[in-house]
Amino acid sequence: MSQSDNSLFFRTEIFKTLKGVDEALSLIKLSVKDIVLDCIEIDVKNSLHYFPAEDILAQQDVPNFDRSAVDGYAVISNDVIGSSPTNPIVLKVVQKIYADTNFDILKPINHGEASIVYTGAPLPPNADAVVMFEDTKFDGLMVQVFRPVSPYQNVSRKGEDFSKGSIVVEKGTLIRPWHLAALLSTGLDKIRVYRRIKVGVLSTGSELTEKYNVSGIVNTTKPLLLSLVSEEFCEAKDFGTVPDDREAIREKILQALPEVDILLTTGGTSVGATDLVSDAILSIKGSKLIFHGVRVRPGRPTGMALVNGKPVFMLSGYPVASFTGFEVFVKYTINLLRSSRQLDYPKIRARLSRRLAKPVGVKAYVRVKVFKVGEEYVAEPLRLTGSGLLSTLTRGNALLVIDENVEGYDEGEVVEVQLIGGVV
Amino acid sequence: MSQSDNSLFFRTEIFKTLKGVDEALSLIKLSVKDIVLDCIEIDVKNSLHYFPAEDILAQQDVPNFDRSAVDGYAVISNDVIGSSPTNPIVLKVVQKIYADTNFDILKPINHGEASIVYTGAPLPPNADAVVMFEDTKFDGLMVQVFRPVSPYQNVSRKGEDFSKGSIVVEKGTLIRPWHLAALLSTGLDKIRVYRRIKVGVLSTGSELTEKYNVSGIVNTTKPLLLSLVSEEFCEAKDFGTVPDDREAIREKILQALPEVDILLTTGGTSVGATDLVSDAILSIKGSKLIFHGVRVRPGRPTGMALVNGKPVFMLSGYPVASFTGFEVFVKYTINLLRSSRQLDYPKIRARLSRRLAKPVGVKAYVRVKVFKVGEEYVAEPLRLTGSGLLSTLTRGNALLVIDENVEGYDEGEVVEVQLIGGVV
Numbered sequence: 001m002s003q004s005d006n007s008l009f010f011r012t013e014i015f016k017t018l019k020g021v022d023e024a025l026s027l028i029k030l031s032v033k034d035i036v037l038d039c040i041e042i043d044v045k046n047s048l049h050y051f052p053a054e055d056i057l058a059q060q061d062v063p064n065f066d067r068s069a070v071d072g073y074a075v076i077s078n079d080v081i082g083s084s085p086t087n088p089i090v091l092k093v094v095q096k097i098y099a100d101t102n103f104d105i106l107k108p109i110n111h112g113e114a115s116i117v118y119t120g121a122p123l124p125p126n127a128d129a130v131v132m133f134e135d136t137k138f139d140g141l142m143v144q145v146f147r148p149v150s151p152y153q154n155v156s157r158k159g160e161d162f163s164k165g166s167i168v169v170e171k172g173t174l175i176r177p178w179h180l181a182a183l184l185s186t187g188l189d190k191i192r193v194y195r196r197i198k199v200g201v202l203s204t205g206s207e208l209t210e211k212y213n214v215s216g217i218v219n220t221t222k223p224l225l226l227s228l229v230s231e232e233f234c235e236a237k238d239f240g241t242v243p244d245d246r247e248a249i250r251e252k253i254l255q256a257l258p259e260v261d262i263l264l265t266t267g268g269t270s271v272g273a274t275d276l277v278s279d280a281i282l283s284i285k286g287s288k289l290i291f292h293g294v295r296v297r298p299g300r301p302t303g304m305a306l307v308n309g310k311p312v313f314m315l316s317g318y319p320v321a322s323f324t325g326f327e328v329f330v331k332y333t334i335n336l337l338r339s340s341r342q343l344d345y346p347k348i349r350a351r352l353s354r355r356l357a358k359p360v361g362v363k364a365y366v367r368v369k370v371f372k373v374g375e376e377y378v379a380e381p382l383r384l385t386g387s388g389l390l391s392t393l394t395r396g397n398a399l400l401v402i403d404e405n406v407e408g409y410d411e412g413e414v415v416e417v418q419l420i421g422g423v424v
Numbered sequence: 425m426s427q428s429d430n431s432l433f434f435r436t437e438i439f440k441t442l443k444g445v446d447e448a449l450s451l452i453k454l455s456v457k458d459i460v461l462d463c464i465e466i467d468v469k470n471s472l473h474y475f476p477a478e479d480i481l482a483q484q485d486v487p488n489f490d491r492s493a494v495d496g497y498a499v500i501s502n503d504v505i506g507s508s509p510t511n512p513i514v515l516k517v518v519q520k521i522y523a524d525t526n527f528d529i530l531k532p533i534n535h536g537e538a539s540i541v542y543t544g545a546p547l548p549p550n551a552d553a554v555v556m557f558e559d560t561k562f563d564g565l566m567v568q569v570f571r572p573v574s575p576y577q578n579v580s581r582k583g584e585d586f587s588k589g590s591i592v593v594e595k596g597t598l599i600r601p602w603h604l605a606a607l608l609s610t611g612l613d614k615i616r617v618y619r620r621i622k623v624g625v626l627s628t629g630s631e632l633t634e635k636y637n638v639s640g641i642v643n644t645t646k647p648l649l650l651s652l653v654s655e656e657f658c659e660a661k662d663f664g665t666v667p668d669d670r671e672a673i674r675e676k677i678l679q680a681l682p683e684v685d686i687l688l689t690t691g692g693t694s695v696g697a698t699d700l701v702s703d704a705i706l707s708i709k710g711s712k713l714i715f716h717g718v719r720v721r722p723g724r725p726t727g728m729a730l731v732n733g734k735p736v737f738m739l740s741g742y743p744v745a746s747f748t749g750f751e752v753f754v755k756y757t758i759n760l761l762r763s764s765r766q767l768d769y770p771k772i773r774a775r776l777s778r779r780l781a782k783p784v785g786v787k788a789y790v791r792v793k794v795f796k797v798g799e800e801y802v803a804e805p806l807r808l809t810g811s812g813l814l815s816t817l818t819r820g821n822a823l824l825v826i827d828e829n830v831e832g833y834d835e836g837e838v839v840e841v842q843l844i845g846g847v848v
Contacts, residue, residue, distance in 0.1 A: 184635075346843045
């Protein structure tokens with residue numbers, strides 16, 4: 001019975017060998033720096049939620065000509081100075097220009113003349129502003145202008161939206177609907193993006209069942225991680241659950257690795273006694289343990305190795321601890337590989353509804369429920385421990401990160417929390 | 425030349441007939457109240473980003489027995505009162521219980537006895553707490569306990585995460601990774617959700633091209649809307665672009681409607697002169713105009729009709745105005761149909777970098793760029809007009825909504841903005 005190993009020694013000695021969160025992140029960065037993720041060329045129309053592999057530049061000025069921003073009369077602004085309803089200035093209407101009018105047939109206007117222009121239509125040569133229809137009266141030949149316009153009023157100028165050669169979307173930006181539309185507007189129809197990162201999830205645990213039954217423990221951590229992977233715009237691959245057997249784990253890892261960029265294992269990891277996953281990993285030739293054990297709560301047993309050059313994360317079998325491991329370490333790695341910025345949660349300040357204490361030296365990720373009381377946000381901590389309790393995730397809508405050197409916060413203190421969901 | 429219709433009359437008369445935003449929303453609610461969206465039964469594992477059609481109740485207590493939250497010794501807490509490293513209390517170890525140990529073979533413990541328990545293992549009868557391995561020393565038969573435990577310390581109690589019959593996920597909640605895991609944990613493997621809402625997009629505009637070319641205007645509004653539809657977890661359907669021809673528009677609407685739950689049209693809508701889309705819609709037998717023209721900026725010409733019982737939104741052809749129409753009216757409708765809560769953007773307070781004025785009576789949606797200066801957030805308004813400028817969306821990360829009865833804000837005023845993206 002090897003549990004005598006886990007005596008008081010544990011808190012004092014092993015604790016010292018755990019990495020701090022920042023140190024672990026630095027080690028990850030160093031260990032994945034030579035991994036190159038393939039790029040693919042895709043249609044801009046299909047680029048939603050991809051990440052550009054380079055800064056993408058406007059191919060054209062947008063608009064690519066001075067165009068009217070309203071329906072009205074293109075004029076020479078100097079001509080209508082001082083116009084008013086009681087003192088209209090009269091111009092001769094010489095042409096009508098639509099948004100799809102061919103440039104070649106545009107006639108320049110002269111002083112005393114105006115062109116009807118519809119929204120999006122090019123301004124004729126010499127015109128430098130547009131008077132809105134509402135500020136005019138037309139008799140079929142001449143138009144009375146009731147209101148002056150300043151130069152380029154009601155005009156979208158060439159290059160005003162995007163100028164040729166300027167950056168439309170930076171490398172590593174998550175392409176949202178408006179980016180996609182902007183790229184199309186500047187004349188792009190194909191762009192280079194990183195291909196989807198493939199992240200596999202492999203669970204270990206003889207006690208786990210895939211479906212609920214009375215005696216077993218349903219594996220909720222794997223579907224949680226697979227869904228988190230999808231939400232990070234990666235391709236999730238399910239490698240099932242293996243029993244607590246070093247050889248079986250080793251074999252399954254070797255089988256999974258060629259099909260993924262990153263592998264996540266769950267369970268079978270502890271800092272100390274039995275540690276089947278890291279044993280299995282270290283038995284693979286050329287594998288390299290990067291760290292194992294982090295001063296983080298929950299998620300202390302989190303580890304990372306490079307196997308056949310690919311990052312393998314050893315996450316807790318407990319859903320909330322694996323969530324923290326994913327949030328803090330896996331997301332960071334995913335973002336490194338595709339040069340993307342971490343999509344930070346918005347932060348707000350909220351008043352703590354009760355005291356929160358934690359050991360110094362450990363970074364804590366506490367799930368809190370934020371709600372509004374009058375004009376103020378209140379944060380109710382759900383649990384500092386309880387890494388098995390999914391309800392802390394379903395009931396919470398924010399994370400409070402407590403730094404290593406902070407002992408905790410008093411009831412009523414105002415803290416900054418990261419909103420994961422909307423405020424109730 | 426019908427533009428003489430659009431004289432000063434426009435601002436005074438037509439303006440009065442425009443609906444306020446709240447009034448338009450009420451009209452939408454009333455007009456879609458009888459629409460019933462089908463439900464489907466799906467595997468919980470595939471339920472990410474669906475919306476439950478009913479409150480989903482826990483089928484079982486989770487955990488469904490008192491289980492150990494740590495590796496250690498299950499004890500009767502009363503037995504170890506006063507234990508310490510210098511004054512250990514010695515208990516006889518009578519069994520070892522794993523997470524997958526069958527309940528039937530659990531022996532009750534008596535005073536003076538302890539059971540080895542691993543994390544997740546059931547507590548034996550009579551035990552009411554667990555002493556962690558770190559706080560013990562084992563000689564193979566007897567264990568020395570160095571630290572007392574309070575009743576149920578280190579125990580996850582039956583029903584502590586979810587109690588049988590309690591609500592795990594409320595009707596209309598967006599299923600996120602943790603909801604999915606929680607549902608599985610409570611013994612559910614199938615749930616009833618609303619099927620994906622099908623939203624079609626049909627553009628009108630003879631000047632529009634699908635790809636960029638020098639003389640045409642590339643249709644960026646349609647791909648923008650199709651992507652926004654996808655981001656709302658709906659199925660987006662592209663019905664192409666038709667020229668400015670009433671009959672062509674009518675025909676295409678009739679063709680699209682049977683395939684969608686909601687139809688969005690872009691362009692061909694104005695409040696006043698030419699209004700091909702609403703003309704086309706009104707020429708369809710049984711169609712009903714709900715509203716047309718809203719006191720909103722940008723997006724004044726937004727309209728809505730019921731055609732064959734289905735909501736049809738007439739959105740601007742301009743990307744930013746169509747974005748506002750989508751954000752304000754279409755999302756609202758989508759959420760009504762699937763009983764979901766609008767996923768509000770988080771709000772923060774920020775100081776305006778310059779003055780912003782708008783007409784009273786109009787609700788304005790201003791794109792702003794929020795950034796941090798020291799400890800303070802600053803909001804830089806990008807444009808109050810410029811409904812064609814996609815750069816106001818790509819450069820902005822927040823929306824400032826200015827109510828109808830507000831004239832604007834001064835430079836330096838602190839306002840509440842809705843974060844659409846992360847803060848720079």
